[in-house]
Amino acid sequence: MAHPEPTPATHSTPPAGPPAGEHAAAHASSGADAARTRRRAGLSGFLFGCGIAAAMIDLFIFHLGLQWHHFYDLSTHEVALVTDGFFHAFGWFITVWGLFLLADVRRRGGVHWPYWAGAVVLGVGAFQLFDGIVDHKLLGIHQIRYGVDLLPYDLVWNGTAVLLILLGYVLMRRGGRAHPRA
Numbered sequence: 001m002a003h004p005e006p007t008p009a010t011h012s013t014p015p016a017g018p019p020a021g022e023h024a025a026a027h028a029s030s031g032a033d034a035a036r037t038r039r040r041a042g043l044s045g046f047l048f049g050c051g052i053a054a055a056m057i058d059l060f061i062f063h064l065g066l067q068w069h070h071f072y073d074l075s076t077h078e079v080a081l082v083t084d085g086f087f088h089a090f091g092w093f094i095t096v097w098g099l100f101l102l103a104d105v106r107r108r109g110g111v112h113w114p115y116w117a118g119a120v121v122l123g124v125g126a127f128q129l130f131d132g133i134v135d136h137k138l139l140g141i142h143q144i145r146y147g148v149d150l151l152p153y154d155l156v157w158n159g160t161a162v163l164l165i166l167l168g169y170v171l172m173r174r175g176g177r178a179h180p181r182a
Contacts, residue, residue, distance in 0.1 A: 040110075044099075045117065045123060046120070046126070049119065051097075052091075054090065054094065058091075058127075059084065071083040071141070071142060115172055117171060121164055124168070125164025125165035129162065132157045136157075
């Protein structure tokens with residue numbers, strides 16, 4: 001008995017690549033992922049900058065080095081030192097949090113260093129301005145210095161903070177424009 005010849009398949013081969021709707025969805029999804037990764041990179045740099053401003057610049061220079069003030073100067077010297085310790089721990093917590101976010105962004109392949117550096121500068125300025133307005137003026141828990149005319153110190157402190165914020169913003173914008181989009 002002869003075997004019958006197979007009949008040619010009438011099935012058409014599917015087009016190469018995903019259908020148009022799936023392609024658009026995948027592209028939108030990758031764009032959303034890239035935007036999310038970019039936001040995380042910005043948050044990472046911002047937190048790192050805030051932490052460095054708190055734990056390194058403010059605490060090491062103004063609290064310990066120059067001894068101009070402590071985090072909380074409305075009580076005894078012992079309380080002031082304890083609050084400096086909590087402030088230092090909080091500053092390092094923020095710094096490490098920023099670094100963990102940075103590690104995640106690096107794992108995803110999304111670090112664009114000029115953008116991240118701009119976010120760091122922005123974070124330093126934001127912390128400094130927050131400290132100058134909220135801690136120094138609104139809450140009054142400490143001043144930059146004691147026994148001197150505060151106006152020049154406040155102008156330099158807050159003016160430098162505003163300049164750092166503007167510089168960080170410009171660096172982020174320039175780094176963001178050069179950032180390859182997914």
